[in-house]
Amino acid sequence: MIPFEELDFEDKQVLLRVDFNVPLENKKVTNDFRIRQTAPTIHKILDKGGSIILVTHIGRPKEGAEDLNLSTSTLIPTLEKTLGLPVKFKKNWIDGVRINKGEVLLCENVRFLKGETSNDSQLAKKMSKLCDIFINEAFSNSHRAHASNYGVAQFAQAKVAGPLFLSEVQALYKVVKKNESPTVAIVGGSKISTKTALIKNLSKQVDHLILGGGIANLIIKARGHQIGKSLFEKGAYEDACRLFKDIDNIVFPIDVVCASEFSKTAIGTIRPLNEIRENDLILDFGPKTLKKIVSKIQSAKTILWNGPIGVFEFDNFANGTRTIAETIAESSAFSVAGGGDTIASIEKFNVSDKISYISTAGGAFLEFLEGKKSPVISILEEN
Structure with missing residues (x-):
């Protein structure tokens, strides 16, 4: 595994698996601790010339079915406030995402995708094709082999544990x-x-x-x-x-x-x-x-x-x-x-x-x- 500090992020598209499974009330974040913990990693990647696709889950929706109450779009205001920069959102992202250098994009709840929790290999391959580098910052989800944390790492060009993951x-x-x-x-x-x-x-x-x-x-x-x-x-x-x-x-x-x-x-x-x-x-x-x-x-x-x-x-x-x-x-x-x-x-x-x-x-x-x-x-x- 390549150390995070040695990676070249210049003009690279990074798939960053985070755990933003935060408590919500009336579609508003009531505790942003996990988002704040990941912010330094996001800034480090951007400062080194990269762009970021954020992938996370919220709650336990029925796999393959959408639940508007668990949409990651509700995280955008808190995420933008924490990072101090604009964050894009993409609902249908699995078949292709391309963003510009320095941009951050948040994907819709990964558990809305059929095959996520069963670690479907075809789904994991699609995720791996979205990025030049896969970085895992979701230690809190590391005890389960899912497509977005285990499967994607099998097929990604480069895979790395992020600073937060390693510190945990x-x-x-x-x-x-x-x-x-x-x-x-x-x-x-x-x-x-x-x-x-x-x-x-x-x-x-x-x-x-x-x-x-x-x-x-x-x-x-x-x-x-x-x-x-x-x-x-x-x-x-x-x-x-x-x-x-x-x-x-x-x-x-x-x-x-x-x-x-x-x-x-x-x-x-x-x-x-x-x-x-x-x-x-x-x-x-x-x-x-x-x-x-x-x-x-x-x-x-x-x-x-x-x-x-x-x-x-x-x-x-x-x-x-x-x-x-x-x-x-x-x-x-x-x-x-x-x-x-x-x-x-x-x-x-x-x-x-x-x-x-x-x-x-x-x-x-x-x-x-x-x-x-x-x-x-x-x-x-x-x-």
């Missing part, structure tokens, strides 16, 4: 393979079934494992404590008991913050684990647990964060996630954070510029940390 891989590799001890991993979320492989792998890689959210509730229950009406994944209880039995580096909670209802106006009550009541909902960690967690984070040299530990959307139950965010921000450790809710909490507590690396990926982030090999990384590594 390098940051995650540094956390799980070349981490400096002590290492702390914080994993939150509602379902343990989606993160069992992650927890297993991380438990072998890190010194301290902090689990939050519904996963923490399951730990508390597995240890024989009452959790009241708290969220937990019932079907995963027995598997969780076996999993936790084999892991000895979990930072176990001491106290929690409970409420009688799931509401932003609910009043929280701090309870030790042995005083959780039948009708309680566990919505955050208590001060003694947080003191224990803060101590681990402050002594860490490497920190990984995926998932909030409480209902941070409600101010009355945001203290745990806020404390973790601010403690990581104040730390001199190398820190990596990823996942949609994690990024939302980082932005809410204004610590984005104090985290060493924030990953734009979701599923790809988790699968890399689970130790799985990405098909897209494999194809990009081939000469």
